[in-house]
Amino acid sequence: MITMNKNNSRGVTLVELLISVAILGILSSVIGTFMINGLKFSRLATAKGEIQRDARVCIDLMNRTLRQGQADTVTITRYNSSHPPCSMVEFTHINGKAYRFYQINDKFFMARKDEGSSVWHENKVADNLRNLIFTYPRLDDNSILSVSLCFEKATYEGAAKTLQLSVEKVRIMN
Numbered sequence: 001m002i003t004m005n006k007n008n009s010r011g012v013t014l015v016e017l018l019i020s021v022a023i024l025g026i027l028s029s030v031i032g033t034f035m036i037n038g039l040k041f042s043r044l045a046t047a048k049g050e051i052q053r054d055a056r057v058c059i060d061l062m063n064r065t066l067r068q069g070q071a072d073t074v075t076i077t078r079y080n081s082s083h084p085p086c087s088m089v090e091f092t093h094i095n096g097k098a099y100r101f102y103q104i105n106d107k108f109f110m111a112r113k114d115e116g117s118s119v120w121h122e123n124k125v126a127d128n129l130r131n132l133i134f135t136y137p138r139l140d141d142n143s144i145l146s147v148s149l150c151f152e153k154a155t156y157e158g159a160a161k162t163l164q165l166s167v168e169k170v171r172i173m174n
Contacts, residue, residue: 040156047161051151054126055163058108061125062101062147063170065110068094071143071172076134079104089134089145091172103132108149128153130162143172 066089073092078085079102088102096115103109108126113119131150138144146169152162 043155044161047153047155048163051128051153051161051163054108054128055149055151058126058129058149059147061110065093065099065101066091066145066170067173069099069172070094074142074145074172076136076145078102084131084133086133086135101132101134103129106130108132126151137169145170145172 069091070093075090076086077088077090079088083103088100090098090100092098098113098115100111100120101109102111106127106129107124108129109122110125111120111122113121128151129149130152131148133148135146135148136142136144137146148164150162150164152160154160
């Protein structure tokens with residue numbers, strides 16, 4: 001007579017346990033890498049979107065306002081002695097109000113002064129401005145103004161996303 005020996009053990013062997021731990025370790029490292037890369041991508045995309053939006057707003061605002069300026073009143077200077085040269089433009093609009101666009105630290109400002117008033121009404125337009133420069137591209141024509149903007153926003157691990165909008169020419173119409 002042949003007898004069968006049934007082994008009805010309900011535990012897990014050491015080999016099975018080690019294989020399970022190794023598979024879980026591999027999966028967690030892969031998932032962690034994907035999550036970190038996803039976070040980096042998200043921060044980079046957010047920074048890119050923000051600086052593109054800010055750059056468009058600034059260029060559009062300057063373009064619309066400068067076009068209606070009086071060319072013989074345009075002055076390119078600096079906000080104060082601690083700011084770089086050519087970082088502020090000031091002019092008189094056809095409506096008689098004086099306007100300025102300038103940079104203070106990493107912020108872009110527009111200021112307006114009513115006709116006959118000495119008080120400037122300051123308005124912060126954008127953050128993350130790295131550099132702002134105004135120039136005349138032609139010495140014989142003061143009705144064309146060149147604007148160069150550079151925006152920069154921190155993303156992750158000390159890195160930054162930078163957007164350079166160089167030489168946006170604005171024709172002053174009056």
